[in-house]
Amino acid sequence: xxxxxxxxxxxxxxxxxxxxxxxxxxxxxxxxxxxxxxxxxxxxxxxxxxxxxxxxxxxxxxxxxxxxxxxxxxxxxxxxxxxxxxxxxxxxxxxxxxxxxxxxxxxxxxxxxxxxxxxxxxxxxxxxxxxxxxxxxxxxxxxxxxxxxxxxxxxxxxxxxxxxxxxxxxxxxxxxxxxxxxxxxxxxxxxxxxxxxxxxxxxxxxxxxxxxxxxxxxxxxxxxxxxxxxxxxxxxxxxxxxxxxxxxxxxxxxxxxxxxxxxxxxxxxxxxxxxxxxxxxxxxxxxxxxxxxxxxxxxxxxxxxxxxxxxxxxxxxxxxxxxxxxxxxxx
Amino acid sequence: xxxxxxxxxxxxxxxxxxxxxxxxxxxxxxxxxxxxxxxxxxxxxxxxxxxxxxxxxxxxxxxxxxxxxxxxxxxxxxxxxxxxxxxxxxxxxxxxxxxxxxxxxxxxxxxxxxxxxxxxxxxxxxxxxxxxxxxxxxxxxxxxxxxxxxxxxxxxxxxxxxxxxxxxxxxxxxxxxxxxxxxxxxxxxxxxxxxxxxxxxxxxxxxxxxxxxxxxxxxxxxxxxxxxxxxxxxxxxxxxxxxxxxxxxxxxxxxxxxxxxxxxxxxxxxxxxxxxxxxxxxxxxxxxxxxxxxxxxxxxxxxxxxxxxxxxxxxxxxxxxxxxxxxxxxxxxxxxxxxxxxxxxxxxxxxxxxxxxxxxxxxxxxxxxxxxxxxxxxxxxxxxxxx
Ligand SMILES: Cc1ncc(C[n+]2csc(CCOP(=O)(O)OP(=O)(O)O)c2C)c(N)n1
Ligand SMILES: [Mg+2]
Numbered sequence: 001x002x003x004x005x006x007x008x009x010x011x012x013x014x015x016x017x018x019x020x021x022x023x024x025x026x027x028x029x030x031x032x033x034x035x036x037x038x039x040x041x042x043x044x045x046x047x048x049x050x051x052x053x054x055x056x057x058x059x060x061x062x063x064x065x066x067x068x069x070x071x072x073x074x075x076x077x078x079x080x081x082x083x084x085x086x087x088x089x090x091x092x093x094x095x096x097x098x099x100x101x102x103x104x105x106x107x108x109x110x111x112x113x114x115x116x117x118x119x120x121x122x123x124x125x126x127x128x129x130x131x132x133x134x135x136x137x138x139x140x141x142x143x144x145x146x147x148x149x150x151x152x153x154x155x156x157x158x159x160x161x162x163x164x165x166x167x168x169x170x171x172x173x174x175x176x177x178x179x180x181x182x183x184x185x186x187x188x189x190x191x192x193x194x195x196x197x198x199x200x201x202x203x204x205x206x207x208x209x210x211x212x213x214x215x216x217x218x219x220x221x222x223x224x225x226x227x228x229x230x231x232x233x234x235x236x237x238x239x240x241x242x243x244x245x246x247x248x249x250x251x252x253x254x255x256x257x258x259x260x261x262x263x264x265x266x267x268x269x270x271x272x273x274x275x276x277x278x279x280x281x282x283x284x285x286x287x288x289x290x291x292x293x294x295x296x297x298x299x300x301x302x303x304x305x306x307x308x309x310x311x312x313x314x315x316x317x318x319x320x321x322x323x324x325x326x327x328x329x330x331x
Numbered sequence: 332x333x334x335x336x337x338x339x340x341x342x343x344x345x346x347x348x349x350x351x352x353x354x355x356x357x358x359x360x361x362x363x364x365x366x367x368x369x370x371x372x373x374x375x376x377x378x379x380x381x382x383x384x385x386x387x388x389x390x391x392x393x394x395x396x397x398x399x400x401x402x403x404x405x406x407x408x409x410x411x412x413x414x415x416x417x418x419x420x421x422x423x424x425x426x427x428x429x430x431x432x433x434x435x436x437x438x439x440x441x442x443x444x445x446x447x448x449x450x451x452x453x454x455x456x457x458x459x460x461x462x463x464x465x466x467x468x469x470x471x472x473x474x475x476x477x478x479x480x481x482x483x484x485x486x487x488x489x490x491x492x493x494x495x496x497x498x499x500x501x502x503x504x505x506x507x508x509x510x511x512x513x514x515x516x517x518x519x520x521x522x523x524x525x526x527x528x529x530x531x532x533x534x535x536x537x538x539x540x541x542x543x544x545x546x547x548x549x550x551x552x553x554x555x556x557x558x559x560x561x562x563x564x565x566x567x568x569x570x571x572x573x574x575x576x577x578x579x580x581x582x583x584x585x586x587x588x589x590x591x592x593x594x595x596x597x598x599x600x601x602x603x604x605x606x607x608x609x610x611x612x613x614x615x616x617x618x619x620x621x622x623x624x625x626x627x628x629x630x631x632x633x634x635x636x637x638x639x640x641x642x643x644x645x646x647x648x649x650x651x652x653x654x655x656x657x658x659x660x661x662x663x664x665x666x667x668x669x670x671x672x673x674x675x676x677x678x679x680x681x682x683x684x685x686x687x688x689x690x691x692x693x694x695x696x697x698x699x700x701x702x703x704x705x706x707x708x709x710x711x712x713x714x715x716x717x718x
Contacts, residue, residue, distance in 0.1 A: 034539070034541075035539050035540055035541065038540060038541075038545075038613065039539065039540035039541075039613065042539065060541060060545065060546070061546075062507070062510035062538075062541070062546040062547060063466045063467070063507045063508060063510050063511060063538055063546070064510045064511060064512065065511075066511075066512045067510075067512060090465070091465065091466075093465075094465065094467075094468075094511065094512075094513070128385070128386060129385030129386035129437070129448060130386045130387055130448075130450075130464075131386060131446075131447055131448045131450055131451050131464060132446075132447075132451070133450070133451070133463070133464035133465050133468075134386075134387070134450075134464050299674055299675070300678075301674055301675055301678045302678070304445070304446045304669075304673075304674060305385075305386060305434075305437055305443075305445060305446055305447055305448030305451070306437030306438070306445035306446065306448075306668060306669050307385055307437050307668075308437070308668045308669065308671070309437075309445065309446070309668075309669055309671070309673065309674050312671050312674055313674060
């Protein structure tokens, strides 16, 4: 990839480019959701797509998540490849039955006859003071379900490459964006590229402690890595990119090198990607660990509205740094 | 379909004639309430710009007559539940503006101690059961509130008051919410179980950037939807508080007497954007101006002027509401942020602490604080549980 073709774009542009490129390439791909067409997307992710693709392929739906998610799943069974935008993943709960009971089970239940090539995407996670109903980190809930794939990019480059893979994937993909990241700028090449699922990225190389992180948390873990360097602690930060499939190999290899592991996962701790990683590391790296796997999650309470409480609720740099120090017996 | 008012779909508000006269003091109080809501919302917009208020904030400007006129037709014991555009309902229900503003500031003095925010206003003492952020979610809840009042009145208190249902629930939703499946399931249940609920669709013509005809079949006559569930559907002018009140009074009395649900297509218009970040490109300035001519506050003021309200009276009210709202902002500003320990409070009714990875959650320290919860007193049930 030559430097000359790199340009800086926003996360939201990266997601849109991926969708638009795939829609140009494949007539079966279309986008539907609330306010995606005429309003250009509630968060402007789909800006301009109506103009390019027209109202038959970029479709405004009523506020009927259960209805349009189910409709899109039916269309996927017929062979279309719909992209369904949930304005927020919090609103996908209204569509829990179709997205959890239909999409991920169709192939299995039909003995391999009907697959479900569909992408569900939207904002995930707290941080904007939206209160309990609007602040879901659905990875905790939904990653429990076999049959789905789950993507959680941390930067524009990954968002684009992973979205293209998601659209071409033959299984249902849950693509978790973060409203907090939509305006993040990053280098993205003009040439086409795809990022395979299940391949973590070493976002920061280090030798003392492996920090396994998902999505937006990767960026906070990176800040912590810089901070702790000043204390002489060298952190390796793994950006997992996808939760299902989970790149167990990268985690194991890294922890075997560092001998310590902290997981940062913005969902709740009980039955979560974080607890899954901890179980994995305890099993596979038992003899390499100097301490148990430390985990940093959102507090085990519904998301509060008040700014100070929400800051304390979310995994933050302070809590991550404390976990690393504690894991290394430096506190 | 029975129509209690001429439609204002063309933006024209026509005076209604054949209604009894509202006492001057009452009507003046409505004007004060509407002006209070307007002032409150304008100050909220400002406070939002100043970053005093976070998250999403949806103001009620233009729809004041709906909350004031409908709630005036209820009794204090009648439950109310609404969506996220809820400041107007809270104030009309009697919430102290200080508590409403402090909630938006995310302070401990807020009606929900800073836990809920703009979209989630709760006030147990005033029988306001929220403020709900998920579009449509409050309608099944509203139907459930009606189920409970009917159950309490007819089953628990079968031997009192003739064992007859005597409360009416108001459940508000937007026109966009009408497309949620749960709303339709709830209407079927209300019709099926004869529940004393009035489902009021605040039809302001838009759900975010989607005009009703773009998102909803039969958008020009949505009451047909409720009729399919055995609920009478009524269209009411929500831009004229006096008309709103009388039309609603009739319905509230009817539901109280019959315990049958009713659906209201409440015609109104939201003057501002959907939330604080909406450039309103989906509608024309001309359309907005047409509706602004029928500003519900202006309509009521004009009516009262015919009955002797002077410009000085009006100015006096304006001064008063301005002072009230200003005081609410000062109070909110001075209210402390919630202590960090509050993060873990009220997750469970029992004062359990957070899950810490051990086999049992931990008890929070500190004295048990007696607090009221729920509307029907469950003390007896809880004792029974403990036996
Ligand atoms: C289930 C769900 N989907 C989407 C949203 C995002 N959203 C919030 S308000 C709104 C529009 C609702 O319009 P309407 O019901 O007409 O109420 P209004 O805003 O006009 O008062 C949307 C789409 C949400 N809060 N919940
Ligand atoms: Mg509306």
